[in-house]
Amino acid sequence: MVDVFDIYDKMERNNILLSFKGEITSDLLTSILQIMENKMDNMQEEPKMKKKVYNVLVECLQNLYHHLDDMADSDQGDKIRSAIFMIGKLETKYSIFTGNYILNENIKGLKTRLDEVNSLNKEELKEYYKKVLNNGEMSLKGGGGLGMIDIARKTGEKLEYNFLEIDNKVSFFTLNIKVTQQQQN
Amino acid sequence: MDKYAIEGTPKTPSISFDLNGGVLEIKGRSIPENSIEFYKPLVDSLDKYSSSAKPATTVNVQLEYFNTSSSKCILDVFKKLEGIHKGGSAVTINWHYEEDDEDMLEAGEDYQAIINVPFKMVMVNE
Numbered sequence: 001m002v003d004v005f006d007i008y009d010k011m012e013r014n015n016i017l018l019s020f021k022g023e024i025t026s027d028l029l030t031s032i033l034q035i036m037e038n039k040m041d042n043m044q045e046e047p048k049m050k051k052k053v054y055n056v057l058v059e060c061l062q063n064l065y066h067h068l069d070d071m072a073d074s075d076q077g078d079k080i081r082s083a084i085f086m087i088g089k090l091e092t093k094y095s096i097f098t099g100n101y102i103l104n105e106n107i108k109g110l111k112t113r114l115d116e117v118n119s120l121n122k123e124e125l126k127e128y129y130k131k132v133l134n135n136g137e138m139s140l141k142g143g144g145g146l147g148m149i150d151i152a153r154k155t156g157e158k159l160e161y162n163f164l165e166i167d168n169k170v171s172f173f174t175l176n177i178k179v180t181q182q183q184q185n
Numbered sequence: 186m187d188k189y190a191i192e193g194t195p196k197t198p199s200i201s202f203d204l205n206g207g208v209l210e211i212k213g214r215s216i217p218e219n220s221i222e223f224y225k226p227l228v229d230s231l232d233k234y235s236s237s238a239k240p241a242t243t244v245n246v247q248l249e250y251f252n253t254s255s256s257k258c259i260l261d262v263f264k265k266l267e268g269i270h271k272g273g274s275a276v277t278i279n280w281h282y283e284e285d286d287e288d289m290l291e292a293g294e295d296y297q298a299i300i301n302v303p304f305k306m307v308m309v310n311e
Binding site: 026047051052055058065066130133154 | 216253254260287295298299
C-alpha cells in the first residue's frame, strides 16, 4: 500500500504549499495560478514578491505544459504525459520544483541553454533577453527559449537542474527555481 | 470595422482599438498558452489601420502580468506600430507600470530600446 503519511510528512518537512502530479492542461494551470494567487493574498505577501512568484510560476508551468506536447508527439507519448510540480515556502523564500520526462536526444540542447543562462550576470541577461526577443524564432510552443532567461532575470538566481536517466530513450528532468526578496541593485 | 474590442479573461487582456480615433488600449493580464492565436486579430486590424492611419495614434498598454510567449506577440504589435509611425502617423506608446513593479518598468524599457517609436513610461499608483 502507498504510504500516504510518508508522502505527507516529506511535503510537510519541505514546507510545500501546493503540489500536483499528473497531466498538465490549460485549465489546470488556470486553477493553480488562481489558488496560488489566493494563498499569497491570504498570507499577505508583499505585492512585489507576489508578482515575481506569479510571473515565475507562469513560466515554469507553461514550460511543463508545452514540453508535454513534445513528449506526446514522440512515440513515448502514452506512458509519460504527466509531470510533477511543487511550490514551497520557507520564511521569505519560495521554491518552485518541476519534474518531467525528456527525450534523451533533447538533453544536450536544453543543458546548453540552461548553462548559457546560468553563466550570465544581470546585465548580460538583459541583453540576451532582448536579443532573443528580437531575433529569436517565435513558436507555437511559447517564447522560443525566452522563458528560462526571464526566470533567471526576474529571480536573480541560478537555475538548478538535474537529468536522471530512466532508460535509453528518456530521462527525468528536474528544475528548482528559488524566488527570494531581491537585493536592491 | 471602426472598432476592434474584446473583453479580458483571467489569462488574456482586454483590447480596445478605436480605428477612427486612433487609440489602442491593452489592459490586464496576458498569459495565454498560445499567444499567437490571441494576438493575430489585433495584428490584422493594425494592418488594416495602417493604410488609413490617423495623424496621431495613441497606444496605452497597462499590463499586470505577461508571459514570455506574449512578449514576442507584443513585440509584433509594436513592430506594426513602428511601421505606422514611419508611414506618417505620430505614434506614442504609453507603457504603464505599477509603482513597485520594477520588472514591468524594465520590460517597457526593453521594448523602448528595440522599437523606434516614442515611449512614455507612466507610473500608476496602486
